Amino acid sequence: MSAVVVWAETTEGRLKKPTLEALTAGRKWATTLGEPLWAVVIGDKLSENIPDLIAEYGAEKLIRILSPEFSTFIPNAYARALAALIREKNVSYVVIPQTYDGRALAPLASIWANAALFSGITTIPEKQAELWVARRICYSNKGLEWIGTAHLPLIITLKANSIIPEKSPYSLTIEDFSFRPPVEDLRAKPVGVEKVSTDKVPLTEAEIVVSAGRGLKGPENWTIVEELAKVLGAATACSKPVADVGWRPHHEHVGQTGIQISPNLYIAIGISGAIQHLAGVASSKNILVINSDPEAPFFKAADYGIVGDAFEVVPRLTEAIRRYKEQHSH
Amino acid sequence: MKILCCISHVPDTTTRIQFTADGKALDRSGVTFIINPYDDFVLARAAELKEKNPTGVHVTVLCVGKNGASSTDSVDANLRKALALGLDEAVRIDAEPLDAFFVASQIAAYAQDKGFDLFLFGKESIDYNGSQVPGMVAALLGLPFISYATSIEILNGSAKLTREITGGKELIESPLPLVLSAQKGLAEWRIPNVRGIMQAKSKPLHVIAPLSVSPRVQTLRHEPPPPKGTFKKIEPERIDELVQELANKGLI
Ligand SMILES: Cc1cc2nc3c(=O)[nH]c(=O)nc-3n(C[C@H](O)[C@H](O)[C@H](O)COP(=O)(O)OP(=O)(O)OC[C@H]3O[C@@H](n4cnc5c(N)ncnc54)[C@H](O)[C@@H]3O)c2cc1C
Numbered sequence: 001m002s003a004v005v006v007w008a009e010t011t012e013g014r015l016k017k018p019t020l021e022a023l024t025a026g027r028k029w030a031t032t033l034g035e036p037l038w039a040v041v042i043g044d045k046l047s048e049n050i051p052d053l054i055a056e057y058g059a060e061k062l063i064r065i066l067s068p069e070f071s072t073f074i075p076n077a078y079a080r081a082l083a084a085l086i087r088e089k090n091v092s093y094v095v096i097p098q099t100y101d102g103r104a105l106a107p108l109a110s111i112w113a114n115a116a117l118f119s120g121i122t123t124i125p126e127k128q129a130e131l132w133v134a135r136r137i138c139y140s141n142k143g144l145e146w147i148g149t150a151h152l153p154l155i156i157t158l159k160a161n162s163i164i165p166e167k168s169p170y171s172l173t174i175e176d177f178s179f180r181p182p183v184e185d186l187r188a189k190p191v192g193v194e195k196v197s198t199d200k201v202p203l204t205e206a207e208i209v210v211s212a213g214r215g216l217k218g219p220e221n222w223t224i225v226e227e228l229a230k231v232l233g234a235a236t237a238c239s240k241p242v243a244d245v246g247w248r249p250h251h252e253h254v255g256q257t258g259i260q261i262s263p264n265l266y267i268a269i270g271i272s273g274a275i276q277h278l279a280g281v282a283s284s285k286n287i288l289v290i291n292s293d294p295e296a297p298f299f300k301a302a303d304y305g306i307v308g309d310a311f312e313v314v315p316r317l318t319e320a321i322r323r324y325k326e327q328h329s330h
Numbered sequence: 331m332k333i334l335c336c337i338s339h340v341p342d343t344t345t346r347i348q349f350t351a352d353g354k355a356l357d358r359s360g361v362t363f364i365i366n367p368y369d370d371f372v373l374a375r376a377a378e379l380k381e382k383n384p385t386g387v388h389v390t391v392l393c394v395g396k397n398g399a400s401s402t403d404s405v406d407a408n409l410r411k412a413l414a415l416g417l418d419e420a421v422r423i424d425a426e427p428l429d430a431f432f433v434a435s436q437i438a439a440y441a442q443d444k445g446f447d448l449f450l451f452g453k454e455s456i457d458y459n460g461s462q463v464p465g466m467v468a469a470l471l472g473l474p475f476i477s478y479a480t481s482i483e484i485l486n487g488s489a490k491l492t493r494e495i496t497g498g499k500e501l502i503e504s505p506l507p508l509v510l511s512a513q514k515g516l517a518e519w520r521i522p523n524v525r526g527i528m529q530a531k532s533k534p535l536h537v538i539a540p541l542s543v544s545p546r547v548q549t550l551r552h553e554p555p556p557p558k559g560t561f562k563k564i565e566p567e568r569i570d571e572l573v574q575e576l577a578n579k580g581l582i
Contacts, residue, residue: 107466107469194500
């Protein structure tokens with residue numbers, strides 16, 4: 001018997017939301033298949049709390065691939081290790097979180113494990129006749145595509161926020177899988193990291209995103225955006241021109257040429273809703289648009305709209321949410 | 331130094347998307363195809379490297395695709411646009427890009443014995459956003475893979491790169507050859523000038539027959555996105571009601 005295997009990405013000794021989503025998807029897939037769920041951690045050591053967390057989200061076995069070479073993420077080395085596990089244990093189904101590292105790992109591992117790859121899908125694969133079938137978004141949110149494969153192993157990555165992490169506690173056994181990457185896979189060496197900000201929710205994982213555009217007139221006016229984001233526990237984003245002129249950092253730029261996101265709630269302030277902007281945000285579950293121009297194209301893609309001056313509406317909205325949260329905080 | 335830029339041929343974002351009656355494919359009629367915007371970053375970076383060292387750098391642009399029926403759906407025209415940035419030669423592998431594995435296999439087979447030092451890709455193409463082909467090519471050729479690269483400098487046969495990661499960037503050093511996928515930042519987009527466009531007309535564009543490879547993933551059907559829910563306009567005076575509704579939906 002084989003298993004569904006989830007690559008558990010550990011970031012500074014923690015499991016982030018995309019891994020919890022992957023474990024939840026893996027648990028559901030494993031239950032349908034009647035196979036166990038295993039999590040695999042690749043690293044140089046394992047933080048103490050990780051096994052408990054992994055068990056809480058439904059894994060029955062934790063496989064550790066520990067070696068000093070894995071102290072930082074090197075795509076080739078990690079992929080070689082994962083592929084070795086897939087081959088040796090005859091694993092047919094693999095879930096990889098769709099993070100920066102997961103997206104680098106998946107295609108390499110798919111080749112070395114001789115696997116098919118579904119990336120960025122929004123449904124857990126279902127068996128239809130001979131095929132595994134799943135759905136993904138295509139053409140800048142202007143279409144959906146159903147894809148299928150009869151090829152095993154099958155590796156999947158799920159688009160962020162496609163599945164809500166659910167606890168499903170199992171008792172966990174731990175096993176070591178020994179693997180040392182060949183030197184040729186260690187040629188690209190990470191030599192340092194520059195952090196931009198650590199206190200904020202990462203944009204790609206955020207459930208709520210507050211985003212603003214040229215309508216805010218200047219970088220000095222972003223306080224109202226920051227405050228709204230703060231009461232909501234949201235990440236902040238911006239349109240392209242705003243990042244281009246340096247009002248906001250580039251890593252906040254969302255859209256076709258920026259980051260693509262699909263939070264539960266996207267609040268767009270003073271953004272016209274150009275098609276290239278929508279390409280990155282239109283798969284958000286709910287969209288609230290605040291714009292002074294009733295004809296702004298963004299309203300056509302919105303669930304909620306407030307026509308008004310951002311400088312009046314946004315502080316008012318922040319205040320209303322703060323009041324609501326105070327009243328309902330117990 | 332030999333550079334291979336791999337580009338994909340995608341519908342312009344502003345284009346209206348419709349599917350064929352059986353849902354199997356994009357209805358290409360009336361659709362304008364462009365070079366994938368992330369690949370534009372790669373072409374611009376290659377052009378910069380070429381400019382700095384015109385005789386020492388040779389850039390090949392490659393696309394796996396068939397020319398469509400209309401002039402707005404021509405892979406060759408997009409390859410010439412790329413050449414107009416001052417790049418050297420183009421290659422079209424004459425096949426429908428069936429899936430990422432198929433495309434990656436074609437590229438790897440072509441590049442295998444050509445001695446490329448740098449393989450440049452966009453981080454994803456805006457039609458299916460798969461982010462698969464660059465990593466697959468790296469694996470097929472056994473080369474270091476750097477994804478979401480935001481800069482690359484070459485010095486004495488090795489590269490210094492930055493790569494986007496959650497909440498920051500990572501610095502990487504790697505010998506050549508290597509494969510990278512580009513994020514915004516790698517270079518500023520360029521627009522070809524008239525001289526470049528004229529010169530591109532007579533540059534070599536090789537059309538190559540594909541290798542026989544079975545794709546691993548097939549398209550079953552497409553459908554339009556689900557219709558948008560009802561739109562609610564809220565008067566600024568009634569913001570409290572909006573907050574209540576967002577709370578009822580569990581959004582805040
Ligand atoms: C190839 C290509 C790729 C692109 N990629 C991206 C991308 O990834 N992301 C992206 O965002 N753009 C992208 N763009 C640019 C895009 O086409 C738009 O130009 C851009 O999104 C507009 O930004 P904006 O909405 O902030 O500014 P504008 O279009 O200037 O809109 C400002 C809005 O603010 C409103 N406003 C003004 N004052 C107020 C006020 N006081 N209160 C409330 N509202 C107010 C106005 O009514 C207007 O709707 C791309 C373009 C191209 C050609």
